[in-house]
Amino acid sequence: MKNLAALRAEEAAKRDKALKDIQEAIGAEPRVGKTKASTSLAEPDNSDGPAYVRTFYAAQIPEYESTIDLLEHYLKAPDNAALAELVGGLDNRWAAATIGSMGASSLELKSGASIMAIGGFTGGDNSPTLTQFQHYVANHEIRYFIEGEHFGPPGHRESGAASEITDWVKQNFTAGDVGGSTVYDLTAPK
Numbered sequence: 805m806k807n808l809a810a811l812r813a814e815e816a817a818k819r820d821k822a823l824k825d826i827q828e829a830i831g832a833e834p835r836v837g838k839t840k841a842s843t844s845l846a847e848p849d850n851s852d853g854p855a856y857v858r859t860f861y862a863a864q865i866p867e868y869e870s871t872i873d874l875l876e877h878y879l880k881a882p883d884n885a886a887l888a889e890l891v892g893g894l895d896n897r898w899a900a901a902t903i904g905s906m907g908a909s910s911l912e913l914k915s916g917a918s919i920m921a922i923g924g925f926t927g928g929d930n931s932p933t934l935t936q937f938q939h940y941v942a943n944h945e946i947r948y949f950i951e952g953e954h955f956g957p958p959g960h961r962e963s964g965a966a967s968e969i970t971d972w973v974k975q976n977f978t979a980g981d982v983g984g985s986t987v988y989d990l991t992a993p994k
Contacts, residue, residue: 886983
């Protein structure tokens with residue numbers, strides 16, 4: 805039993821060292837201090853558990869706070885009945901496309917229509933690419949583009965496919981207002 809405990813302690817020490825080496829190599833250190841939303845998150849207790857566990861969770865706190873802020877923002881967003889009515893009943897592959905799954909999923913649930921979530925959850929993934937999106941538009945697979953907020957961490961939300969698609973749509977289609985949302989009809993180029 806003593807040997808097993810010693811072996812586990814040795815493995816934990818190796819993981820601590822490997823994590824520290826990685827942090828030094830990339831110039832990062834976990835943040836354990838409190839930020840504005842950390843009052844609802846428990847700060848790791850320095851007296852419990854192996855150091856690598858404390859370090860890992862301390863590094864995750866800012867990401868969790870960002871996600872909580874994003875969800876709170878989403879839950880406070882008002883419903884847009886006019887937008888749900890516009891896309892409801894369309895027979896395109898996607899009735900509309902918007903940045904991120906937060907807005908897409910809400911509209912999908914309200915309207916029953918298929919909505920493309922450009923860039924995944926926060927809009928930061930490169931899917932679909934601009935070329936793929938242009939192909940979908942040319943084949944009339946997407947009817948509307950709904951301009952929305954770009955969620956996610958800075959640097960992600962202003963770049964990548966979502967930003968390229970938004971810019972392309974703005975340059976090639978006319979904006980309209982539907983219940984306070986900016987909507988582009990992808991079947992009517994400028």
